[in-house]
Amino acid sequence: MLENIVMNKIDTTLSKSFEPHAIEAHWRPQWEQKGYAKPTFSPGCEDFSILLPPPNVTGTLHMGHAFNQTIMDSLTRYHRMQGANTLWVPGTDHAGIATQLVVERQLKQHNLSRHELGRQAFVERVWAWKETSGSIITQQIKRLGASTDWSREYFTMSPHMSQAVVEVFVRLYEQGLIYRGKRLVNWDPKLGTAVSDLEVISTEEDGSLWHIRYPLVDDSSTYLTVATTRPETMLGDAALMVHPQDERYQAFIGKMVRLPLSEREIPVIADDYVDPTFGSGVVKVTPAHDFNDYQVGQRHQLPLINIFTLDAKINENAPARWRGLEQHEARRLIVAELEVQGLLAAVKPHKLMVPRGDRTQAVIEPMLTDQWFVAVNKPAPAGSLHPGQSMAATAIEAVRQGKIKFTPENWSNTYYQWLENIQDWCISRQLWWGHQIPAWYGAEGQIYVARNEDEAREEARAQGYTGPLTRDADVLDTWFSSALVPFSAHGWPNQTKELAHFLPSSVLVTGFDIIFFWVARMVMLTQHFTGQVPFHTVYIHGLVRDANGQKMSKSKGNILDPIDLIDGIDLDALIAKRLASSQDPQQAAELEQKTRAEFPHGIPSFGTDALRFTFASLATPGRNINFALARCEGYRNFCNKLWNATRFVLMNCEDQDSSINLAHNESSLADRWILSLLQQVTDEIDKGFTELRFDLIANALYKFVWDEYCDWYLEFAKVQLQTGTPAQQQNTRYTLLYVLETVLRLAHPIIPFITEALWQKVAPLAGRYPTPAASEEASIMVQPYPRALKEKVDLAAEQWATQLKAVIDACRNLRSEMNLGPAQRVPLFASGDTQLLTTFAPYVRALARLSEVTLSADEATLDAATAGAPVALVGALKLALKVEIDIGAEHARLTKEVQRIELEISKCNAKLQNNHFVAKAPAEVVELERKRLSEYALILSKLNTQLTRLAG
Structure with missing residues (x-):
């Protein structure tokens, strides 16, 4: 029950039209200044927290960010209004490779390289860039209305976060779970560093399949023919391989063949890995240059022969005539020499998947290098939180036992599949920007891992070494520090109240593409160091695509910038923006033509609320999000509808008693109807938040506000205000305000700006606070979220x-x-x-x-x-x-209606005459069908009577 209002003069003026930009510009700083997003730590209250997946500091807001931040903010606002201790922690990632590349490109414009600057000066340059222009995305996130506690914003290379990274590295090393070793990794020869699988994009390209003859050592007239897409790597071959059950090659297993163009002899081995139906059934094994071959080489103890330098040129392990050549030039000369020697059997066109670096487009080489690794499958030692269990095993167990749930649930299968086949994690990168590995080397290669150089020297002295120390030049994989965020962002290794309240966090909102790279690693490391899961629920969303379901990309010219949707952009500016990265004149012309056709007037301004409502409406679990501007326009119209409805209510309730009249309770059936529907929609929305069904929340809000409250109840209310008794009019005003104020609180998590602006006008009249002065400290953000009142149904x-x-x-x-x-x-x-x-x-x-x-x-x-x-x-x-009518036209209308009713009767009869339906359908369904048949028969009788009357 709302309180009776105090009849003070309250400013309820509202501009004639909804202007989102002015509202957004006013409320963003207000919310932050008042600290509404700061957490409480009330005992006995639910704890709800979310960690913002840290976007790259180099990045700008894209549609995927805008979508998942809408979901996160809606959940955060909902739980805050539910009275939970609520915290949404924002942060950004230092993004090692991406950020270093940006600054290196800047240096290149001045004909400088990072090596000319030196490491210290280069890192200072990166920090300066980060401080001045690297946090653009933070400001853009604020544009979306994110109710994060910005006072807690972290950066993955801030002092505290860096301390946590070093602490984790040292502890894992001391536990034998981090080690340094020579292993095969993805190598970007242009960047000169190992890269993760996520940074490798494989695309189908036209290539060739070279069929090469390998002569037997003991019979040079006999050959085994091998088909390869990379003939230059034969210089590093360690064996030929056949399937052990392939009858064609039984006699060759164990024999030696001569490596073409080389003096080496290599064995013929048997392994189940070979597909005898593909090609000739014989494959070459190059353990130092192929991930699958590396595994074969380990099984058969084959030598690892690396024939590339780190910049992908032929090295000293190859014959002298090819050393120093770029790989494609070496390939050309090797193929030519094979042909001259009669060892090239055939060259055939072939489609192949080529792995390229997503930032450099360089062909990624499997490269044998010294790197640091996390042993994710090794049992943890005694004294750890999970002794005898590997980090991978505990991560699998957390989901199998229900401590972590995926939504949609089927993504847990992807999680299991990756973790059950996981290899040790390469965590070192050959960069300068990032967390430098806390390891120091003695003159003879001794390794001392410590929290700082002083500790390293103490450790070295304890082991009898007093010589010079050199710190490892490599930095850690960006994913290593971001995997610690669930606990490092809350102050770990210190025991803080934030850790006590907000670990585990409530839900992680992320894309399916980083389930392994980030989600699984957070689970492994958080459990290992805190004994807790990092989060209870993982909400996996699809990709945001264009209206036709196509992936958004610069080359397709279909990228939408969420800020452009909020602010609007004219056609010329949109074209210039889309062509900025195009190097191909023909492609540029096509993009311009396509943009002019699709957006002849540019993109109108929709405002943040309409964009957020659109994302919520599209958030159907398990599906990609096909984003159409028409839908965004529809939700902008919804905002206008809500604005105009509020203006009507305010005009009819200001300076009037709008409290419920208990003495003469004459609530109309219309009032009772809308109040009853309100309880149902409140229940639906509450269920939607519980089940993370934002599409259902948006649909329920839209239908209730537009179809019921605005299209029907406001019209009923006009009648009651004009014709009702004073008591009825008073109760109508009460109902208008009660429902509207409740709707604003219901809708606030999804559309925060318009609801705040309207609530400030509606709440005083609706009795949400007793005096105008009290409104100065009030915000809808911290009001209680509506609960369904069953007694009003x-x-x-x-x-x-x-x-x-x-x-x-x-x-x-x-x-x-x-x-x-x-x-x-x-x-x-x-x-x-x-x-x-x-x-x-x-x-x-x-x-x-x-x-x-x-x-x-x-x-x-x-x-x-x-x-x-x-x-x-x-x-x-x-x-x-x-009314006087055209008898012929009325006869035609009634005849058409008779035909429609006869069709419905026919459908009913078909069902009721179907013995299977009558026997199997629930009794109430059968009875309902009989009732419909009876009603249709009565209507048909009346229609026929009317037709007869017209004819007479």
């Missing part, structure tokens, strides 16, 4: 309203069919339940634009009074407009 009122709307619609249809203009008012005659029709009369007269409503005791009286008038039947009610 009124099914009888809902049935009444359903019938009333059907009667009004029937009258409107009759007017339309008779081509009556809006200003042309005619009388209505109605027969049936007189008591019910009496309650309908004032609403029908106003909403159907009638001059009067006359009730008849029976149909005969009505027929006599409206001979030849157009008639509609609504259940047992008969409606007739008193």
